[in-house]
Amino acid sequence: MNAPIRRSFNSNGVQTVWDSTSLKRADTCPRKYQYEMIEGWTSPYHSVHLWFGSIYASSLELFHKLCAAGEERELAIREVIRHALVESWNHDRDSEGNRIPGTGSPARFDHATKNRETLIRTIVWYFDHFAEDHYSTYLTHEGKAAVEFSFQLPVDNNLTLSGHIDRLCVDSESNLFVHDQKTTGTTIGPHYFKSFKPDIQFSLYTLAAKIIYNAPVKGVIIDAAQIAVGFSRFGRSPMLHTDDELNEFYDETMALIEQTQAYTRENYFPRRTTSCGNYGGCVFREVCSRPPQVRENFLKADFVKGKLWDPMEAR
Amino acid sequence: MTELSEIFERDPLSLTKDSPEIEAAIRAFRDMRYKFNLGDTRAGSVKPKAPAKTKEVKGLDISDLELKI
Numbered sequence: 001m002n003a004p005i006r007r008s009f010n011s012n013g014v015q016t017v018w019d020s021t022s023l024k025r026a027d028t029c030p031r032k033y034q035y036e037m038i039e040g041w042t043s044p045y046h047s048v049h050l051w052f053g054s055i056y057a058s059s060l061e062l063f064h065k066l067c068a069a070g071e072e073r074e075l076a077i078r079e080v081i082r083h084a085l086v087e088s089w090n091h092d093r094d095s096e097g098n099r100i101p102g103t104g105s106p107a108r109f110d111h112a113t114k115n116r117e118t119l120i121r122t123i124v125w126y127f128d129h130f131a132e133d134h135y136s137t138y139l140t141h142e143g144k145a146a147v148e149f150s151f152q153l154p155v156d157n158n159l160t161l162s163g164h165i166d167r168l169c170v171d172s173e174s175n176l177f178v179h180d181q182k183t184t185g186t187t188i189g190p191h192y193f194k195s196f197k198p199d200i201q202f203s204l205y206t207l208a209a210k211i212i213y214n215a216p217v218k219g220v221i222i223d224a225a226q227i228a229v230g231f232s233r234f235g236r237s238p239m240l241h242t243d244d245e246l247n248e249f250y251d252e253t254m255a256l257i258e259q260t261q262a263y264t265r266e267n268y269f270p271r272r273t274t275s276c277g278n279y280g281g282c283v284f285r286e287v288c289s290r291p292p293q294v295r296e297n298f299l300k301a302d303f304v305k306g307k308l309w310d311p312m313e314a315r
Numbered sequence: 316m317t318e319l320s321e322i323f324e325r326d327p328l329s330l331t332k333d334s335p336e337i338e339a340a341i342r343a344f345r346d347m348r349y350k351f352n353l354g355d356t357r358a359g360s361v362k363p364k365a366p367a368k369t370k371e372v373k374g375l376d377i378s379d380l381e382l383k384i
Binding site (some may be wrong): 077078079085089091099102106116117124128231 | 347
């Protein structure tokens, strides 16, 4: 059987379209990039954080989209809550992938704080917390609301940078920002926000928004939600990026891609052992700690080959 | 009023944005937030509250006192 075509890779298997996920993997560890991005190894267990975060982000994105289209705020909130309830229900699907009414059951998150109920609670509380929002959705020169857009930005060396921006917003002094959401189990404070600078995703989004909208985008506004058993608490912070910082990011990104492409061509992906212990430990640490000749067996035992990552795939 | 747990057990495709269940869920979570803002840090918990443990009081008998009269 032929391998599925990945539009983000050339015929030699070298990645040419890069999003923040693949850039982060390459930056963290070339071997991790190989296992996840090139070979498609993934944990057989669903990541509750990914699931929770993606439904949460898509819900808030829908809200801004509805409001930008003129929907009344309270009706938009109801629509969003229904959306989140549907997205967190495991329906059976028909041959075209559509949900079949009357089937399935509530999705089980199996997590103490991130579950279906705290998801809906967090969405409702978010809207009430930020009811007096000082940021409004940016309207482009053509009068279109800048919400929910995927970008593919051609850059040097026949490369493309890609990503998905939820919303571009503007403050009362006409400063533009990319708007993004994060959820966490930890307390939100200055220390939490410091972890987002430097950050590949937000530098990339600022750079892309600046070029695509041809507007002076200052950085990213992060709305963070702390999810606890008994409450959801929110914080907001801007992450500003100067032109010099963005130029530096661009040069470093080009160098990172060039290096990773060279690794791919040589099929040699060295382990970056200084990253093994980050964020509670790399999922491949057990594999990398074994002798090279048995690593494949450990990969097959603890991981499955999932859907291959393709930044060109529309979200 | 529909219980929150009942709403969460219902197939959401049977609901619309105008369904009273959606409105009831939003209202319930807003009430929790109100209590949280008043200082109840467990207000947003959706876990069913366990019944308070009460110690059974045994009937007393005068002989239990072991008085030497």
